Each structure stands twice: as C-alpha cells, then as structure tokens.
Amino acid sequence: MAIRSNSYSERSVTMKLYFSQNSPYARRPRLVLHEAGLQDEVEEEDLTPRAENDAVLFANGPGGKVPALITNTGAFIVESLLICRYLDDLSGNKLTPPQPEERDKAIQLEGTASVLMDTLYFRTHEGRRDESHQVSTVKEKDAKIAMATYDALNEAAADFGDTINLGIITTISALGYADWRHPSDNWRDGRPLLADWYERISNRPAMKLTAPIY
Template identity: 25%
Template sequence: MKIFYSAASPFVRKTMIVAEELGIVDRIERLPAAASPVSRDRTIIPFNPLGQVPTFMTDDEQVLFDSKVICEYLNDKFGGKLFGDEHTRWSVLTDHAAADGVIAASLLVRYELLARPEALQWNEWIDGQTDKITTGLQYFEDKAATLEDRIDIVTITLACAFDYLDFRLPDFNWQKRFPALKAWYDKFSVRPSIATTRPK
C-alpha cells in the first residue's frame, strides 16, 4: 500500500492514525507530496485528478482518494470497528461529517491567510469559515460526554481538528472556548497514535 503523504495535512494524519489503530501503518509506503490549492503537485494528478492528499494505492493497485473513503476502506479491509455498528453507524457518519467540516473550514481560513495576497483577502469569508469552526465545535462541546472512552473515526477526526487549529490557527484558542472538549482531549491526546503524529 502507498499514500501520497504530507505530514502537515490533517486529512493525511487522520488516515495514518486509522492505520496505526488498525496495526498496519508500517505496511503503507509514504510518497512525498506537496499538494497546494495554487501550486499543484503534478506527480499526484495521474492518480487523482484533483491532485490532493491523501491519495492512496491499495495492494491490488486500486486508487482511492478523500480521507473518508480511505479510512473506511482500511477499517473494512482490516477488521476495524471505527465506524460504529448497525445501530450507531449513521450517527457516527454524521458526526464524522461534522468533524471533517471543522477541518475543512480551518483549511479554508488557512488558505485565505497564506495563499491569497493580503490586499485581496476577504475578511467576511474568513469570518464565515471561522464561525463554521465555532458552531461545529459547539456541537461537540454540547455532547462531549458521549466521547468518553471512544476510539473511532469521530474522536480521531476531532483530534486532527484540534491539533490543526493549534498548529495553524492558534489565535482561535479553542481550549478556552470549549472547556468540556479540552478536558476530554487532554486525556485522549496521550494515546500513542495521536501523540506521535501531532504536527510540528
């Protein structure tokens, strides 16, 4: 198995945490990539027309892209239980979408601040995406008690969201704004798959 890899990407990180939790991370070859919304990495495009990471190749040479697809493939292929059972699957997938949305909004803010010249930056866009992060995290703050003792695609994705905010948008200061999530994450973040993949 192979993956186009960027250590700073929260979506790549999510995929690798899933692989770590499933015990197969050492079976995945990491192919260096420099995907960007502006300067696109042309080495990825023959495998993924969007040119994005993560892009994943299975042992039978099937190409998968989008972290949601890759994570679910790995979970199914290697007997994981990260996507709930027949009773919880739809609520898990819905919460996964909410946590993924927080990451996506964070990336859009980061791109606006990094890729767009300062004179052309759109403050209303930044405010709108920042509000999406806020309401997304409030959704989980209100149900933080349900996260206890869970290791699944939702808690993994939230971990990636929190650490990406700390890494790229520290002024958002989610820890002070969402104390129940902070209390939960202080315990969850010592898990080896989380601690060893944190962006630096």
C-alpha cells in the same frame, strides 16, 4: 478514483499511503491505519516537502494531492474520507460501532468535525492571499462556523470516553490543525469537556506519531 494502467495489480504487494505530516486530511487515514492495526499491511510514505514530490502523485493519477492510497489491486484512491472508509472496511470495521444508534452518532460526529476541518483549511488559504484580495465576509463567516463547531464538539465530548471511531479520529485531526494554524481561536476556552478529553486522547501513541510538527 483513478486506476494505474501498469501491471501493478498483478503483483502481491503491500499497500502504500502517501501523506504529508502536517496535513489534517492526511492525518485522518494515518490515524485509521494505526488505530485499526493495519501497519503491517500498509506502507507509509511522507511526501514532505510537497513541491519536490508532486511527481510521485501525478505518476499514479490526476489528483496530485495527499492523502493518496495505492491498494494491493493497483487502484489509486484519493480523498481522505474515501481512504478512511476503505481502510476501516479492510480492518473489519474496527472503527465503526456495530450498534445502529452509536454508528449514527459516530457518523454525525465525523460530519461535524469535517465541517470544522474544511472551514479551518479555507481560512488558512484565504489568509495567505494578498490582504487586498481577501474577502472579509468569507473569513468572518468561516470563523463563526468554526466557533459553532467547537461548541457542538464540546457538547458531544460528554459521551466520548475512550472510544475510538472515525468520528473521533476526524475530531482529533481537526483540533490538531486548529492548534497549528489557528491558535487564536482559543478553542479550549469555555469548552472544558472538549479540552480535557483532547488532552487525554492526545497521549495515545498514534496521536503522538501523527501530530503536526510546528
């Protein structure tokens, strides 16, 4: 975490969340923001296209990536999960179940969906490399991990219902990214519980607002 050295923290200001519309990592805190009802406390700024807006990020800290949050004390926070935790704390933990068993299940789900998001991201970037430099064993391993996480999420979906928590939000972000970058995964095939749930949950206003555009 890097702290801005100017007098920003001495002023009472609205917090600001920098994001890029199609980033699954940036979608996650945006969903937290809207589902927790923090829209009036946090201003959102889309830095798409990134190449033209990197200077904004580097002016505040060394991370140079989205998502990034400027708090009302002047702190500049990067890393998607940290921002989600910060915003959830700010909301009074609206997206963290109070019961220990349900809380632990939500954290487990968040971890599983984070694994999926990471492996999808790695496969995307490996696929952008010149074919002669791509490592087939890495791509195959990541594809297997993705299939295993889809299966795990399908099993977990039996208990999702209409619940919204940090685990659910991470699952939505990962699956939306899969549809955009890896449609050939066909993750809905053979996973009816997950597919039906995702279709229902995608109708929520926050899901529509933050969905990837492609």
